[in-house]
Amino acid sequence: MRLRIYVDTSVVGGCEDDEFREHSIRLMKYFATGKFVLVLSDLTVQELAAAPEEVRSHLGTVPEQHIEVLQLDAEAKELAEAYITEGVIMERMRADAQHIAMATVARVDVVVSWNFKHIVNLYRIHGYNSVNLRRGYPTLEIRAPREILPDE
Template structure:
């Protein structure tokens, strides 16, 4: 199975950040080599708009056949509302809820993020998946890039 990896803004921005660059760059090498498809949302593209050009160009530099753009739909907005109303995440972190809902609705293989507070957080992941199952959606895998890349020698 060819993995479809929803990548949030933190991973793309992490490409040039000394703390996150090794794993973020390895993930982008996987996308470039066609080992996985980058799933990027209109939310992420909007968040990247004010970023430096070198960050914005990372996605454009990938072969188009390994990039899938998805949209925040009204269904995903409702699912994000459910995460908030269920207390999984606060209303002030709505964009994070929308990332997770969009990835869920589009049934990606995994969502990757460096946001350890609101996204890659075991208690919250359990909460997101509880809401998903209650509403008839599949569980979502949420990981850091370190956990999804093949380790390079």
């Protein structure tokens, strides 16, 4: 079974960033070949609409049959609100909470991000998963792209 990997905006943007380019582009190639399923959200698509064309173009390398797009529904909004009210993440970072909530509700295999302050952060990962478990959701793997790429 192919891994369903939720990608936030930082990973796509990382394709054009010197620090993150190598691993971001390798990950996009795995999506393009169908080895992994690229899971995006309507929020990610909306955020990328404001990005430069050279960033947006990386999504075009992945065939539609290897992409799944999630919607920010009422269940995900409620879970994101719980992350905020329980102090896992601040109100002003609501979009990050929504990314995690959509991925949790959709039961993806892993979230990947280069956002080490609000997403790929041990304290926050424990917080997200604590809320998830208390609300009947499974724990969620959250990693940086380089952590999930197979050795070549």
